[in-house]
Amino acid sequence: MSSAAKANWSDLSIRIASAVVMAGLALATAWAGGILFVAFWLLAAAAVLCEWLFLTMAGRRDWPVAGLGVALLAAATMLVYGGRGGAALLVLAAGAAALAGLGRLRGAPQPWLVAAGLPYAACVVLPVTLLRLDDPHGMRAVFVLFAIVWGSDVLAYFTGRTLGGPKLWPRVSPKKTWSGFIGGTLFAALAAGLVGGSLVLVALGAILAAVSQGGDLLESALKRRFDAKDASQLIPGHGGVMDRLDGFLAAALAALLIGLAHAGLNPAQGFIVW
Structure with missing residues (x-):
């Protein structure tokens, strides 16, 4: 194996290990709920x-x-x-x-x-x-949101790297491709439908996946404005916390607005119950 290939595998290994730790903490606190969940996201x-x-x-x-x-x-x-x-x-x-x-x-x-x-x-x-x-639907709504954002992020990364092709917005994010965008969106839609158990969530999953990737581009534009590669080096293999949550915050806001529009003061119910 060449030194370049070893370096790429090492970077990918670090990226996966960091992602597993972060996902585990997010899932555990979402399951627990309450002040532990709020404290975790406030810290982020x-x-x-x-x-x-x-x-x-x-x-x-x-x-x-x-x-x-x-x-x-x-x-x-x-x-x-x-x-x-x-x-x-x-x-x-x-x-x-x-x-x-x-x-x-x-x-x-x-x-x-x-x-x-x-x-x-x-x-x-x-x-x-x-x-x-928003109990009793709150935990499932958060898990559906995770499925959308993580599914979009992971499959966009691997689809883009595998298929390549035309760039999505090269002036803002030179590495992102249309193939990655489409692959991530389709997988996120399927993941939302499977986790949420609703065909409507397949459509919402596609919409929120696109919103999530738009949030990623927004943060890329901010970093380019200030000539920064990453927001920080806090997370090994990923850069900063903002680099990991740029898409999540956009999708979470969109999910909340959809839930409020559909069911008023019961946003989790409005997001996943159709």
């Missing part, structure tokens, strides 16, 4: 926010800005967990304005991008929390 959201701020603060680790952002994110999350979603939205709106002001004082090149990190990170924790809290 806080990491995403810190990575976003590192990019938008011109590569500086500005702890006063990060500390304020994480405190606001935690406050909004606890309000949602306590059933006060309206108050959480007010905290996020006022908090984004406060982050923009502090970012300007601390010399951020574009303070509005600093402010955007708070609602972006909130999409990591708040939609999935609202879905999981």
Whole structure:
């Protein structure tokens, strides 16, 4: 085996091992529910926010800005967990304005991008929390969401690498291909139908897979804007937490909105019961 092939296999092995650990933690906390689940996703959201701020603060680790952002994110999350979603939205709106002001004082090149990190990170924790809290359908809704996002991510990666072909959006993400997009979308649709037990979820799975890959492209555009390859090097083989959850947060938000539109204040039921 050539040295290049060995290096590729080593990178893939690290990537798989990291993915297994992360998936195991996500599944275990989703099964447990409650404050353990919320704490897991709040920690992930806080990491995403810190990575976003590192990019938008011109590569500086500005702890006063990060500390304020994480405190606001935690406050909004606890309000949602306590059933006060309206108050959480007010905290996020006022908090984004406060982050923009502090970012300007601390010399951020574009303070509005600093402010955007708070609602972006909130999409990591708040939609999935609202879905999981909606018993008795919450756990199954989260598992369906995992099946869509993970299925899309894994099959897009392997289909794209195997088949290649025309690039999806080369200016933003040079490695992503149309074959990967289509393969990931089709597999995610099947996975959603199998896990959720509904033909409607096959269609929703395809839609959310496309949304998930769109979230991935959005984060790629942000990194390209700031000339960064990865959001951080926190996860071996994967880069940063934001690099792993860019698609998930977009799909989770879309699933929540679908659930709310279909069943009002029972978003998990509205997402998976048809």
